[in-house]
Amino acid sequence: MNHALPDPACALVVLSGGQDSTTCLYWALARYRRVEAVTFDYGQRHRVELDAARTIARMAGVSQTVLPIDTFAALGGNALTDSGIAPAAVEAGALPNTFVPGRNLVFLTFAAALAYQRGLGEIVTGVAEADYSGYPDCRAHTLAALEGAINLGMDTRIRLVAPLMALSKAETVALAAEVGALDALAYSHTCYEGEVPPCGRCVSCELRAKGFAEAGVADPLISRTRGR
Template sequence: MTASVDAGRALVVLSGGQDSTTCLYWALARFSHVEAVTFDYGQRHRVELASARTIATLAGVRQTVLPIDTFSALGGNALTDDIAPEAAAGDALPNTFVPGRNLIFLTFAAAYAYQHQLGHIVTGVAQTDYSGYPDCRENTLKALELAINLGMDARLQLHAPLMFLSKADTVRLAQSVGAFDALAHSHTCYEGQVPPCGQCAACQLRARGFAEAGVADPLLVRTGG
């Protein structure tokens, strides 16, 4: 017998970054009930967790923080280890890629959604992002959605509203759903700096999106960065 979930209720995977913040407000515009889940996976920059907490409060949604320390135990990437972020070389992925992260996050999110009768799971992954992470691709999410529903005998839906948007289009979407006040408290910088460093790949990608959209980044306005 297929598990019962409420189609009007959604769970957003909220990292505290630009994309997940935009997705939170996208979900608020579409679903009658929205909650957020944030993963403490041993990330070096704890400011991400503080940002997610602030954004959830501003949005008025319940936030649950789930601890997952396996990634830091595995190591080998710049998000959990004390190593400098590096761009991809040749066919290799950048060292900011955490193998399996989105697969694990979305599986835990699905387990939470199942237990709380939330029919939709929203994630900020994007296939058009510069990094080319394989777990951010549409085919990965479709396969994972199938596996989750088979494995849980459920009818959960995974949503990735930013999947094919440019960073400029993501900024425009954030503006249209009223996410700018919350974006002022989001965190993107790979160096963990506030104000952001402006030099790392994540900062440059974010800056380019706001520049192409022709609007000021509310984070820089708030922090004077």
């Protein structure tokens, strides 16, 4: 089958509506000639994530595709898709119950299929090894292996790019400020309880707050929703 290879100057950003993917979107806008976003409706309990992603894509002026994937909700067994499971503290040596097995593998494979059709040569994702969670599908060697499989399976040249992979949360906040993402971060959502204003108690809220504090930057989401 003959087909044109995707353009490496054009990128597809996996946009969840969270802090990291929003930062990656603005990072990409500063580096690529053309940028699009893809958001996955995977049956997440907190639909506010989808609203956040739509708002941020609109603010950034990028085309957004929302793809439905309901299989994760059908599988259940984790705190992000199963209403009967609440986010819990992480036990030593174990993955948190917010881990959705296979999520990033599936997301990036679907993103690659979309990028292939749109002629976009790079997929930008906000995964990071430095994140507290230790999710195995956020690690550099996982992305390298998946990139190889995607290019073999699609006979193409698509690169998976993770600009936050080795950054701490404080460094990610500094990068967001550098690329002009702070205004959009005022509409991002990371709270595991799905609350707006964010609950401030869950692990995700604590991690976000720690990053902004260490970077010496006021969280624009808190300023917008709590008036400070």
